[in-house]
Amino acid sequence: MIADGLHVLFCGINPGLMSAATGHHFARPGNRFWPVLHRSGFTPRRLEPAEERDLLSYGLGITNVVARATARADELKPEEYREGGRLLATKVERCAPRWLAVVGVTAYRSAFADRAARIGPQERTIGNTRVWVLPNPSGLNTHWTLETMTEEYARLREAADGA
Numbered sequence: 680m681i682a683d684g685l686h687v688l689f690c691g692i693n694p695g696l697m698s699a700a701t702g703h704h705f706a707r708p709g710n711r712f713w714p715v716l717h718r719s720g721f722t723p724r725r726l727e728p729a730e731e732r733d734l735l736s737y738g739l740g741i742t743n744v745v746a747r748a749t750a751r752a753d754e755l756k757p758e759e760y761r762e763g764g765r766l767l768a769t770k771v772e773r774c775a776p777r778w779l780a781v782v783g784v785t786a787y788r789s790a791f792a793d794r795a796a797r798i799g800p801q802e803r804t805i806g807n808t809r810v811w812v813l814p815n816p817s818g819l820n821t822h823w824t825l826e827t828m829t830e831e832y833a834r835l836r837e838a839a840d841g842a
Contacts, residue, residue, distance in 0.1 A: 680704075680731055685776035686738035686839045687721070688808075690767060692745065692752045692786040692815070693759075699748035703728035704741045709818030711825055712782070718825070719832035742770065744781070744790045751819075757789060764790030771805040778839050779808050783815035798831060800838065811835045 681688060691704055691712075698706040705712035706728040717725040726733055734741060744763035745755055767790065771779050781787040787810075788796050791803065801810040814823040814831055823831075 680734060681740045681742055681770060681774050682735055683774045685735075685740045685774065687778045687780050687835065688740040688742065688771065688774070688776040689813075690779060690781045691741070691743045692783045693743050693755060693763075694746070694748040696748055696750050698728075701728065703731055704743070705816065707818070711816040711818065711828060714825065715816055715828050715832050718829040720836050721832070740774075740776065742767070744786050752783070752786065760786065760789035761792070764792075768805050771808050775806060776808055778811055778835065779805060780811045780813050780835055782813050784812050786815075787812045799834070809838075811838070 694704070695707055698704055700706075713726055713728065716722055721739060722734075722737055731741060744767055745759045746763075747755070747759065749755060767779075781790070784796055784798055787801075788794055793801070793803065796812055798812050798814055801812060803810050813835065814820060814828050816828060
């Protein structure tokens with residue numbers, strides 16, 4: 680779900696099996712993406728995965744680094760991340776969102792060969808698009824609570840609103 684001139688293009692790692700089965704991003708019930716997106720102020724209400732097309736009306740889009748569905752992201756091969764990063768950069772250059780938000784620091788590091796990357800805004804740009812790395816909203820990511828994740832997503836929203 681990409682359109683030209685988005686405020687923020689969110690980029691997940693790859694579809695999980697539930698997302699592949701339903702055809703919707705972040706579809707597993709334990710995934711915190713949709714609640715965090717709302718709580719951080721990106722959407723006026725909590726959207727369900729099946730409502731993902733509504734993101735476009737808020738100037739938001741969504742895609743993945745790697746298209747292949749897996750049960751776990753650690754099943755992906757390094758070359759899939761590298762190729763996914765190359766394809767993602769091409770998409771971003773074409774549609775020129777203000778911000779690319781990669782959801783998962785490990786995915787970002789692997790896709791863009793940036794071992795020093797941390798959560799938050801990055802020095803890298805893709806064309807005129809700024810890049811922000813967000814925590815992975817998977818329920819398996821216990822390093823981030825719903826509250827701390829919401830705070831980080833809100834930092835991006837504030838930056839995107841100020842652009």
